[in-house]
Amino acid sequence: MAIYGYARASTLDQDVAIQEEALRQAGCEVIRSEKASGTTRTGRSELALLLQFLRPGDTLVVTRVDRLARSIKDLQDIVHELRAKGVALKATEQPIDTTTSAGKAFLDMLGVFAEFETNLRRERQMEGISRAKAKGVYKGRKPSIDPAEVWRLRTEEKLGPTAIAQRLGIGRASVYRVLAGADRP
Incomplete structure (x- = not known):
């Protein structure tokens, strides 16, 4: 039964030190931090690592629920994963404790x-x-x-859309859009 902490800041210029200190004071043995948007779970590797690592009886601690998720769907998905694993969720600055009915209700409202x-x-x-x-x-x-460069590669060098996309470092669909456009340079 370990206590893990998760800290998140939305942008690179924000600091997670205050969150990390609060998590240490809450008894977290391991703290994972990252700087990424909370509106989606995409690109949040530290959260993904924690969710894989947590075991039954463990507790995940955050300072506030918005550090975990900014959308009710993501929050509910994360909480569902935690419950399925037998992991409790607590917040240091909010009365959230998913082991209690009141804590669960408050979590949903904050989400x-x-x-x-x-x-x-x-x-x-x-x-x-x-x-x-x-x-x-x-x-x-x-x-x-x-x-103009797309058309030049197509007409002068006789390259196909895939080769043009690779040469210019763009998506093939973008090449098709340019070639389908009537406004030829």
Whole structure:
């Protein structure tokens, strides 16, 4: 019956030291940390490692539930995996303890609020982008594909879409989109 900690920061410029200290004080024997978005489990190798390593009777500790997941679906999936393994989940800053009914209920409520916060942030970001586009300030990212070069490789060097994609380091579907476009350079 070991106690494991998980700390996460969303961006590279954020620090997990405060979380790690709180997890040490909570008795965590092993702490895994990473800097990755919490909106999805993709790319969160430390969390994946912990979820594989945990055994029945172990406890996973986080400082807050939003460090574990930012979407209710991901949170429920993680909690389901933990329950299936017989692993308890606790949070140092919130009354979450999945070994109790009240802790389970509170966990679900916090998960809803974490997802709500993420959705609000996304809406504000989209509103800001719309305003910037209306003012002509926001142009989007610069195109990463040079259609003229795609056509040159196709017509002059007689390369196929796969070879063009490999040469330019782009996806084959992108080459097909350029070649299907009527606006030939």
